[in-house]
Amino acid sequence: MTDFEDQLRRALERRDPSPDFAARVLAQVSNRHKPRAQSTWFDWRPWTAAAVAASLLIAATGLDLDRRERITREQGEEARAQLIQALSITSTQLNKIHKKVQGALR
């Protein structure tokens, strides 16, 4: 190695960074790269809550629909019974009138 190269090598000797360099890197490592289990849990909570709420809503809607259908069916059956009764009364009255008309004609 020539004098010049030796001089160059001495000028480019390694030197140390600041005394707190390693501590700063380690702090960065723990801030940036540690797994965040707690935050993952917090991320999932709203989704879980939303899913439960959606399930309850669907169940409640289903129950309400069932109740409404039952009421409508009962009301329909009651109306049908009333109609049959009304037709029966009308038929009886018409028969009576028919007999009276027949008697008058004789």
Place this chain on the structure above:
Amino acid sequence: MTSSLAQQAAIQRTAEDTDRAFEAALREHQSMVFSVAYHFFEDHAAAEELAQEVFLELYRHWREIQSSEHLVHWLRKVASRRCIDQARRRKLRRHLSLDDAPEPFSLMPATDPLVKRYIEQLLAALAEAPRMIVILRYQEGLDPAEIAEMLEMPLATVKSHLQRSLALLRKKLAFAAPEETI
């Protein structure tokens, strides 16, 4: 050697305690990574910032490191490439050419600390790739073939950069060995 073996053992334990092995590697190699960046940028803060980025990347790739030799190679490679990329991106290279550099003292003893400073200034005036080649050659003691592999350059290009840079530096430095002086 003992240190190398200890580090090898530390790397093998990474599955058990990555953090401890990483910290050992950080403390052992921080001066190497910092010095590559410092001699490249000639700026303490910029060098520490880059060295920090290199070690954070090392932590992310820790499981890929296979041995202490691989670790040193990885750190040199990532540090040198990041230096060149960052200098090109941020235009940190000084707008000082070797022709503009001040002349050294006419009689300059080889041990003068001013020579060190002057060499650093001359080095900062080189283009990115030749600058890094000189640093890897004289700070890290790598041969041209290793530098070519590290920087992914043809060997002939590395040798050419090295010869040209040394000729320019030598000419500018006007070395003052007693027998060479007036």
